[in-house]
Amino acid sequence: xxxxxxxxxxxxxxxxxxxxxxxxxxxxxxxxxxxxxxxxxxxxxxxxxxxxxxxxxxxxxxxxxxxxxxxxxxxxxxxxxxxxxxxxxxxxxxxxxxxxxxxxxxxxxxxxxxxxxxxxxxxxxxxxxxxxxxxxxxxxxxxxxxxxxxxxxxxxxxxxxxxxxxxxxxxxxxxxxxxxxxxxxxxxxxxxxxxxxxxxxxxxxxxxxxxxxxxxxxxxxxxxxxxxxxxxxxxxxxxxxxxxxxxxxxxxxxxxxxxxxxxxxxxxxxxxxxxxxxxxxxxxxxxxxxxxxxxxxxxxxxxxxxxxxxxxxxxxxxxxxxxxxxxxxxx
Ligand SMILES: [Zn+2]
Numbered sequence: 001x002x003x004x005x006x007x008x009x010x011x012x013x014x015x016x017x018x019x020x021x022x023x024x025x026x027x028x029x030x031x032x033x034x035x036x037x038x039x040x041x042x043x044x045x046x047x048x049x050x051x052x053x054x055x056x057x058x059x060x061x062x063x064x065x066x067x068x069x070x071x072x073x074x075x076x077x078x079x080x081x082x083x084x085x086x087x088x089x090x091x092x093x094x095x096x097x098x099x100x101x102x103x104x105x106x107x108x109x110x111x112x113x114x115x116x117x118x119x120x121x122x123x124x125x126x127x128x129x130x131x132x133x134x135x136x137x138x139x140x141x142x143x144x145x146x147x148x149x150x151x152x153x154x155x156x157x158x159x160x161x162x163x164x165x166x167x168x169x170x171x172x173x174x175x176x177x178x179x180x181x182x183x184x185x186x187x188x189x190x191x192x193x194x195x196x197x198x199x200x201x202x203x204x205x206x207x208x209x210x211x212x213x214x215x216x217x218x219x220x221x222x223x224x225x226x227x228x229x230x231x232x233x234x235x236x237x238x239x240x241x242x243x244x245x246x247x248x249x250x251x252x253x254x255x256x257x258x259x260x261x262x263x264x265x266x267x268x269x270x271x272x273x274x275x276x277x278x279x280x281x282x283x284x285x286x287x288x289x290x291x292x293x294x295x296x297x298x299x300x301x302x303x304x305x306x307x308x309x310x311x312x313x314x315x316x317x318x319x320x321x322x323x324x325x326x327x328x329x330x331x
Contacts, residue, residue, distance in 0.1 A: 004299055005288045006149065010034060010311035011092035012085065012273050012284055014217050014240035016063045016136070016166065017074075017116065019096060019276025020081035029067035029076070036064070049279055054168060054198055054249050057279060065101055074115025081277075082123040082131075088285040091323055092313055093123075094132040096164050099117075099149050100141055109149070113156050129178045130316035132161035137180065139165050140171040146180045161314040162190040164217065165207075169199035174206040181211040190214050190314065192240075196221035197251060201228050208237070217242060220251065223259055229266050238269045238312040244287050245275035255294045264301070271309040304331055 025044035030037045039045045051057045068074060078095065085093055097116060099109050113133070135153060137146035153160065163184045165177060174193055181191050193211055196204040197218035204222050206215050208231070219239035222228050232239070243258050245251075252258050263270055274293065277283040282290070288305075291297060301306040310323045 001292060001299075002289060004330075005292065006089045006285055007250050008089055008288070008302060008306050008330065009091045009310070009323055010089055010284045010288070010306055011094075011271075011315075011323070012090055013094045013215070013238070013271050013309055013313060014242055014273035014275055015081075015093055015095050016098070016276050017078055017081065017095040018068070018101065020084075020278050021063060021064050021067075021077060021278075022080065022278045025077065025080050026064055027071075033067060033069045033073070035067050035069075037067070051248075052250065057249060060170060061276065061279065062101055064068040065098075065187035066105065068102065069107060071111045071118070074112050075119045078116050078119030079122065082119060082129055085283060086123070086127040086129050088283050090129065090284050091326075092130045092132075092310070092315060092319075094134055094161065094250065094314060096134045096149050096166060098136050098138060098166065099153070100138045100145060103149065105267055109152055109156065113153075113159060117159060130283035130315055130319050133159060134162045134164045135160050136164035136166045137177065138167040139176065139194075140168040143176050143180055146177060147183065148248075150180055150183060156329055158190060160189055162192050162214075164191075165193040165195075165211070166217070169194060169197055169203065173199070173203055174211050178210050181213075185212055192217055194218055197246075198249070201225040202306040204228060204232075208235075214238075217246045218246075220244065220246065220259055220263065223262055223266070228270070232269075233267045236269050238271060238308065239263070240271050240273045240275045242280070242287070243291050244282050245280040255290050258291070258294065260291060261295050269308055269312070270305060271312070272305050301330075303327065 023042040071166050102112050123129040191213045192215050193207040193213045194217040196205040201221050201224045215238040217240045274283050
């Protein structure tokens with residue numbers, strides 16, 4: 001089964017590229033850029049990765065990205081992830097990036113996007129790994145600031161596959177970002193949003209009603225509202241579920257308690273993703289494996305989940321057909 005999961009062509013739709021920063025690269029970049037880290041060793045960083053909830057994770061997450069300064073750093077960050085992901089059988093990655101976290105440190109948008117885009121091009125050539133860019137807004141920052149970032153991104157609008165909404169969910173409902181998402185819609189940029197991870201089911205409904213999103217990141221708390229579940233099912237609205245992340249951030253206690261079986265049973269369009277793999281205990285293969293072991297999933301179930309991700313990914317039709325053929329050859 002481990003071999004089957006590795007060979008399964010996996011598309012990852014919910015990944016924060018800054019959350020793929022492994023301690024080794026964090027140290028290497030800190031040295032290259034002369035950044036002082038509050039850790040004595042790579043082991044000390046790993047120990048610090050024991051957090052209790054979303055907020056304590058976010059503190060570490062923002063601290064870690066202080067080593068990212070130049071376009072080359074962002075290129076190295078993404079290539080490091082693409083190589084690891086490709087070795088696990090990942091064929092397509094949609095990366096969220098957080099421009100506000102970098103702008104706040106004086107790192108221009110162009111530095112971030114050009115570094116990431118160069119890695120995306122190289123990954124396509126060298127690893128046969130396709131990708132998409134999702135520019136995410138930090139929901140715990142003011143909506144005005146998000147709007148300014150969207151406008152500042154004008155030279156790069158063509159390169160964005162979507163905008164997203166992430167970071168601390170409590171007290172920052174989708175409603176806060178109606179105007180920003182309205183502007184993106186007018187520009188013809190697709191929209192996704194985190195909702196119903198630690199926030200209530202009502203935030204998922206708001207993301208649908210007010211932000212006109214084409215998928216929901218996480219969304220696991222939809223189960224608290226049966227009418228919403230039915231609506232998501234009827235819409236075939238994709239949910240990008242991140243099982244190991246949910247365990248690490250205590251959305252659920254153990255993987256065995258994860259609501260994935262109920263979500264599947266409800267007929268929802270689910271995908272499996274790693275979220276912040278460096279911090280949450282594993283990449284795509286580990287997420288699939290953990291679920292397979294916990295829920296006893298068959299090869300058919302695993303194929304179905306991998307197929308969902310390819311079907312709803314931001315990719316051109318030729319690439320989609322190619323990946324679906326590759327997937328069906330395993331059935
Ligand atoms: Zn996320």
